Every structure is written in structure tokens, then in C-alpha cells.
Amino acid sequence: MSDLEKAAQDAVNAAANSEQLALIAAVLKAQQLTQQPVTPPTPVAAPSGGAAKWIGIGIGGSALLLAVAVSAVAIAISAVALTVCVLALRSVWQDVRKNG
Secondary structure (H helix, E strand, O other): OOHHHHHHHHHHHHHHHHHHHHHHHHHHHHHHHHOOOOOOOOOOOOOOOHHHHHHHHHHHHHHHHHHHHHHHHHHHHHHHHHHHHHHHHHHHHHHHHHHO
16 A cells, blocks of 8 residues: 555545544534533522511501500690699799789
């Protein structure tokens, strides 16, 4: 076999090998495209105590409104007491001015 024939045979073998490699690469690429990556399921967040949260808000709101109501009653009692005190002092002052 001459060098030319040997080089031609090597070229034919290289072409066949490159066709086989291209075929193998295409098959691998097709396998990669058809295989879906396995994604782990996303965790579902558990409800964060919806009813308990609203019950707590209701109790807290009720306590706040009760405190406001008691404060309003205390302010009203103080206003009445102050009025009575002022009227009594005015009466005493008028008596002192009349007798004095």
C-alpha cells in the first residue's frame, strides 16, 4: 500500500468516524432534550393561623375599646366633680362677700 492509498484510507475512516461521532452527538442531544429535569416539588406554605390571628385581633381590639370607654367615663366623672367643686367654691365666695 502506498502512502497515497494509506492517506486516502485514513481520510475515509476519519470521515466515517466523524459521521458516527455526529450521529452519537445528535442522539445524546435528543436524549437531553427529551429528558425533563426532575424538579423537586415546591413546598406549599401552611396557612399561618388565619382564625387564631383574627380571634387575637378581635380580643385585642375589644380590650382597647374597653380601655377607651373606661377612660371616657373617668374623664366625665372628673368633669362633674370639678363642676361641683367650682359651684361650691363660688357659693362660698358669694357668702363671704355678702357677710364680709
